[in-house]
Every structure is written in C-alpha cells, then in structure tokens.
Amino acid sequence: MEALDSEPCGVGIRGVAMAIDSVVWLALFMIAVSAVGAVTGQTVTTASGVETDLSGTPAAIGLGLWLALAIGYHTLAEWRYGKTLGKYLVSIRVVAADGTTPSFGGVLGRNVLRLVDWLPLFYLVGIVAMALSDGQRRLGDRVGDTAVVRT
Template identity: 60%
Template sequence: MTGSGDLDHCGVGIRGVAVAIDSFVWFVLLFVAVFPVAAVTGDVSTSGGTTNADLSGTPAVVALALWLALGVGYHALLEWRYGRTVGKYLVKIRATSADGSSLSLREAVVRNALRLVDWLPLCYAVGIAAVLTSGRAQRLGDRVADTVVVRD
C-alpha cells in the first residue's frame, strides 16, 4: 500500500475485542511475573492444594513492574515481528506504520509503552477518547508513534 488513504482504519469496537482477547495473555503474564518474585522473596505459601503469593512493599512493586514490562513487550515484539498480537490475529486486524508498511521496532515500542497511558484512568478511557477524536482512529500511542491499526 502506498498511502494511508488506502488503509481501512479500525475503530474502537474491533480493537476492543482484540484487547479483550489479549487480556487473557496479560492475565497469564501476571502469574509469570508474580510467582517468580514471590518464590525469590519467600512469599509463596501452599495449603489445601492451592498456591498463593502474598507480595507487599518492594517485591510487589518489582512484580508489578515486571508484569507491565512483559505486557508491553508482548505487544511490542509481536507487532514488530508479525504486525499483530494474538487478539489482533483472531479479529483480522494489524498495526502498521501510517503509510501501511510494517512497524519498526521503535514504532512498536513507542506505541505500546504509551498503552499504559491510553489505559488511564480505567479501561482505556484515554485511548478510546483519542480513537474517537482522531481522523485515522489512532489512540495516543498511535499518534506519537505515527502508526495505525487496519483491517486485513
């Protein structure tokens, strides 16, 4: 594709479905982040066939930072390499540069690091407002990275 006018930009609805699917991956990544930190700090307990991690203070902050880094990394690496996450793949959309070309690593990292701001104050309120007020359906991360999400 040669120009952004040829691209079929995706709005809030289909992107929301992709995010909902990717939320399952984020949920798994929460365990990937929390339990190793809890194991290292000795904050894992097992009783009645269940395993619990009870983190507070610095270990909780470390686990949260690790979880956010894994989540942003999941999006950034898959979008850089394949143009899509699992959620985007299943709903047949992809992230591209504004001209329709594949994302650079920088674009993928920038758009996804700002995902944390787009999520504020809760449930992507900033991102939804940005998409609804953008001529190319771009959330804040897309605007800064000059990327778009399009249908296949």
C-alpha cells in the same frame, strides 16, 4: 515493503482484540507474581494449592515485571508479526502510518503510551483520542506513527 491498502479500524474491533489479549496479560501477571514470590520466598504451598502473597517492595517489583512483560508482548508481537493474538483472531494488524511495516521504535512507542491511553478508566483516554482522530488513532499510535487496520 509496499504500502497496504487497508482501512483503519475503530474502537469496537480493537476492544475485542484487547479483551482477548487481556487473557495473555493475566497469564503474564501470574508469571510475574509467581517469579517474584519464588525469589523472595513469599510463595507457600497450602492444602488448596500454591499461593503467593506479595506486599511492599516485592509487590512493586512484581507489578513492574508484569508491565514490562505485557509491553514486551505487545511490542515484539506487533513488530515481528504486525499483530498480537487478539489482533490475529479479529483480523486486524498494526502498520506504520503510511501502511508499511512498522519499526521497532514505532511499536515500542505505541505500547509504552498504552499505559496513558488506558487511564483513567480502561482505555478512556485512548477511546477519546480515537474519536477525535482522523484515522482512528489513539495517543500511542500518534507517538509511534502507527495505525491499526483491517487485514
């Protein structure tokens, strides 16, 4: 595919996209917790609705499943379409650093590193990395050899 002539986008618009994608993350969290609760028998029906209260190993499994689903969501959406729902709604997309379509390995790498970029307080490492980068790239973008650009 030909290289795209697009400008890198900064932390503000990427933050809006991530806020939108947080709604998807919340839905994936609810799915993960409900699935683990159903399998372990820790889901109960009460007068106020269905409740799942995980602790110990089931809670760790629920957390791991949620992280896998969240990373999978970002990876598959960015690899297949160049964007997640949040990126689509704010008109930005993920590209390879040279402007072409990113590889599966590239988007997987950028999304696994999302966990580091997110630390220690809601993308603080990622924001600092972007501020110190020539092309507004967080650590995940550098590892995945990707960039986020306006469409």
